[in-house]
Amino acid sequence: MIALGVESTADNLGIGIVSSGKKVLANIIDVHIPEKGGIHPREAARHHSDEMGNAVRRALDTAGVSVDEIDIIAFAQGPGLGPCLRTGATSARALAAYLGKPLVGVNHCVAHVEVGRMATGAEDPLTLYVSGGNTIVSGYESGRYRIFGETLDIAVGNCLDSFAREAGLEYPGGPDIERKAAAGKNLIPLPYTVKGMDLSYSGLLTAITVELHSGRHTIEDLCYSIQETAYAMLGEVTERALAHTGKPELLLTGGVAANKRLAGIVRDIAGEHGAEPHVVPIRLAADNGAMIAWTGLIAYQAGHVTPLDASHVNPSWRMDQVEIPWRE
C-alpha cells in the first residue's frame, strides 16, 4: 500500500510518498522564506498554493510511481496556521476526489511521533517533540498520546527563531545559534521557567533580547546562554516525565531534534533512567510530507478515513484529542 501525504501547517510545504513497508519513496520539502520578519500566514499559504503542483509532480517523479499506484491521500488537518492548513486540505481533497482515493486527515503532532517511531524502531517511547510551533512531552497511555508537559506560551523553536531574527542571524535560527554557541564561554544568567512538567519561554526571549541590545555580550555568549538555558529546561521536564511514566524509551523528534546539544541531553537523561534513547533522523525531523503519509497509512489500516464533510481543518487540534487505534 502506498500513501501520499500533504504537509502545510506552517512555512514548510511537504509532499511525501511512503509505502506500507516503511519505505520513504519521496519526501519533497519546499520552504517558504519570508523576505523579512516571521511567517506571515497568508503569504506562506500563497507560496504553498503556488508550489503545490510542482511539489506533487516532483514527489511522484522521485518515487517513480504513477498517481494510479497511490492508495490513499493523507493531509495535515491541524494544528497549524489556518490559511496554510486550508491550502493543503483543499489540494488533498481535490486529489482524493479526482483520483477516487480515500482521504485521511492526520494530526501533525501525532505524525511527528509516529515518523520517529517508524524511523528509529522505538516501540513505546516517552517523546519530546520540539519545533518552531510546538514543545510537548507525551507518551501513549490507553488509546491516546497523553500530554505530560508542554509550553505554557511560545514554543522553544519560536524563542530561538525570534532571537536569531533580532540578532540578525540566519533563518531558521537553530543551526546558526548552535554554530555560534560552540565558541561561547560565559553563561549569562537568564530566566529558567519550569512549572512541574510544563515550561515557559516568553520570559527567556524577553530577557535575551534585552541582553542582546545592552551591547555587553558577544553574540557567541548570547547564543551559548540561550541554548544552554532553553535546552536545560527541556531536559528537566523530560526527566521528570520519564521518571513519572517509567517508559522504556525516550524519543526526540521535531525540527529542533536536529540540534546536537539537545540530542546529547536526551541521551544523558535516557542513560540516567535506563531508557533507550532515540533521535529522529534529520531528513524526517522538520515538518515533512512523509510523516503525514506514514501516519495516514497506519490510521487507514486501522480503519480510519476522513469523509469530505469532516475534513475541515482544525488549527488548534490537540494531539491528546486523537484516538490512536493502531497502537492497541
Added chain:
Amino acid sequence: MERVIAKGAEADLVLREWNGLKALSKIRRPKGYRHPELDSRLRRSRTKAEADSIHRAKLSGVPTPLLYHVDPDNAVIVMEYIDGVKVRDAVDGLTDEERRELFTRIGGYAGRLHGAGIIHGDLTTSNILKQGDRLVFIDFGLAEVSTEVEKRGVDLNLMNRMLTSTHYRHQEELLAAFVEGYRETLGAEAEEALTRMEEVAKRGRYIEKN
C-alpha cells in the same frame, strides 16, 4: 547508617542519623546535562526556597518537619524524619467520622498556608503524613510565595484531583470537609480561591464542558 529511600527526578531522599536523631537528607544531585553554573544556581536556589517554605509554613501554624541543617552550596536539607503514614494510605482505614474530621483539619492547614502567602505546589494526600494524631505537611520542593488567586486555585485543584482519582469513594464528603476547614482558616478570601478551583478543573483536557 545511610540508606536511600527514594530516588526522584528532582532529588534523592536518604535516611540517616543526625546527632543521634533519625533524620532525612534531601539531596539535589548535580545534573550532568546542565551547564555547571546553571545547575548549581538552580539547585542552590531551590534548596533555599524549599527550606524557606518549610519554615514559613511552620510560622503560619502548619506542622512541617523540623529543619536540622540547610546547606545551599551542596543542595542538601537535613530534616526530621517523620515516622508516619501517608494520608493517601490512611484514608480507607478510618471511620466516616474520623475521615471527615481529618479532611477538615487538612483543609484548615491548607487555608493557613494560603493565608500566609505559601503555595504548596504539590498539594496531594501523598504529601501529608499522619503520625498518630499529628499531621505533617511535607515536600515543599515546588512551593512558592504568592497570594495570587490563580495559584491558590491550582493548588486546591491538585487536592480535588487527588480526591477524584484516588479517594473517589468518598470524594464528595471529603471535598466538603476540606472546604469547610479551608473557609474557617482563610476567611473571606476563601470564596474566590474555591471558585477558581472549579474553573481550573474545567480547563482540564478530558472534561465534558456542559
